[in-house]
Amino acid sequence: MYKNRWVSFTIWFLIVALWLLGATLGNDLQDSTTLTLKADEPDFLSLPLEALTLPPLALESLSSSEPVTTETLNASRVLLAFILPMPECPGCAELVDLLSVLSLAAPGAEFVIITQEDNEDLQSTLQPLLQSLHTDQPQAKVSVAVDDDLRLARLLRVQQVPTFFLLEEGSLVKRYDWPLQLESFQEEVEQWLWGTLLLHSPLAVEAGTPAPEFSLMNEADQLISLSQLAKPLLLGFYTVDCDPSQRLLGPLMDFSLLHALPVYLIVLDSPRALRSSMPEGLPLPTLFDPEWKSADIYGLQATPTLILLDREGVIRWIQIGYRNDIEQVLEEMLGVL
Numbered sequence: 001m002y003k004n005r006w007v008s009f010t011i012w013f014l015i016v017a018l019w020l021l022g023a024t025l026g027n028d029l030q031d032s033t034t035l036t037l038k039a040d041e042p043d044f045l046s047l048p049l050e051a052l053t054l055p056p057l058a059l060e061s062l063s064s065s066e067p068v069t070t071e072t073l074n075a076s077r078v079l080l081a082f083i084l085p086m087p088e089c090p091g092c093a094e095l096v097d098l099l100s101v102l103s104l105a106a107p108g109a110e111f112v113i114i115t116q117e118d119n120e121d122l123q124s125t126l127q128p129l130l131q132s133l134h135t136d137q138p139q140a141k142v143s144v145a146v147d148d149d150l151r152l153a154r155l156l157r158v159q160q161v162p163t164f165f166l167l168e169e170g171s172l173v174k175r176y177d178w179p180l181q182l183e184s185f186q187e188e189v190e191q192w193l194w195g196t197l198l199l200h201s202p203l204a205v206e207a208g209t210p211a212p213e214f215s216l217m218n219e220a221d222q223l224i225s226l227s228q229l230a231k232p233l234l235l236g237f238y239t240v241d242c243d244p245s246q247r248l249l250g251p252l253m254d255f256s257l258l259h260a261l262p263v264y265l266i267v268l269d270s271p272r273a274l275r276s277s278m279p280e281g282l283p284l285p286t287l288f289d290p291e292w293k294s295a296d297i298y299g300l301q302a303t304p305t306l307i308l309l310d311r312e313g314v315i316r317w318i319q320i321g322y323r324n325d326i327e328q329v330l331e332e333m334l335g336v337l
């Protein structure tokens with residue numbers, strides 16, 4: 001009888017001990033959404049993600065002497081990631097490896113990594129990314145910050161790690177939860193960081209509507225209006241420092257020569273900026289719009305953007321961002337002209 005009682009007590013004790021151990025290891029981020037917000041914090045949990053804006057904050061930075069503040073997160077494009085060190089977060093190591101690649105693919109972008117505490121495991125997890133920062137190659141700015149009371153995690157409803165957010169000027173535009181299809185995730189984030197993928201603002205024009213009129217200067221300092229140009233034609237919005245824009249030049253020139261379809265590049269930079277970047281000029285007819293007047297009319301947010309017009313000046317096709325099969329797609333679109 002006493003033996004049976006002792007066995008029962010031992011089993012009960014082990015169950016309670018295991019439950020307490022699991023709660024200790026997992027409660028910080030797993031239960032972050034159930035934490036009570038302070039009275040002076042807005043109730044972000046009642047708002048949809050796209051309506052959220054970040055509150056004032058200043059977090060200790062592990063990568064520089066400057067804290068991570070709301071202004072840091074208000075940059076034009078920010079990748080915000082929440083991680084924990086290995087071995088608590090196996091997926092976080094994969095994330096760090098991916099961020100090392102993305103930081104080289106998007107110079108000038110801002111990466112902000114949030115963790116709960118600094119320790120040797122965290123330094124080991126971040127080592128591939130931190131090593132990549134000490135190269136001479138242009139790359140994204142990376143900030144690692146400590147959010148010891150998980151305030152930001154609570155406000156953004158982070159329940160597991162790693163979790164990622166894409167921000168445009170302080171507004172949250174997309175969230176990614178682990179696990180991910182890493183290849184498609186990398187491709188989408190690269191295009192977004194380059195400015196070739198819109199996740200926030202649509203164009204002000206759409207297929208099936210007349211193309212709005214505009215007038216711009218050409219290479220010979222002549223004022224050219226859209227209504228003067230022979231149609232059908234393809235408009236290509238281009239910026240000098242946009243790598244995907246430059247990668248489109250060859251396919252667009254080949255397509256224009258093969259099908260005798262006029263392609264006009266609208267350069268959203270000054271002629272001087274273009275000459276500094278490409279002294280030989282562009283291989284296609286060029287109009288200059290350094291003040292983005294035509295871009296504003298069309299609601300343009302990213303380059304490259306291609307807009308195909310038919311003989312009546314009606315928009316038949318719009319492409320935002322680079323794609324490898326652009327010539328094939330344009331050939332298919334010739335049937336609607």
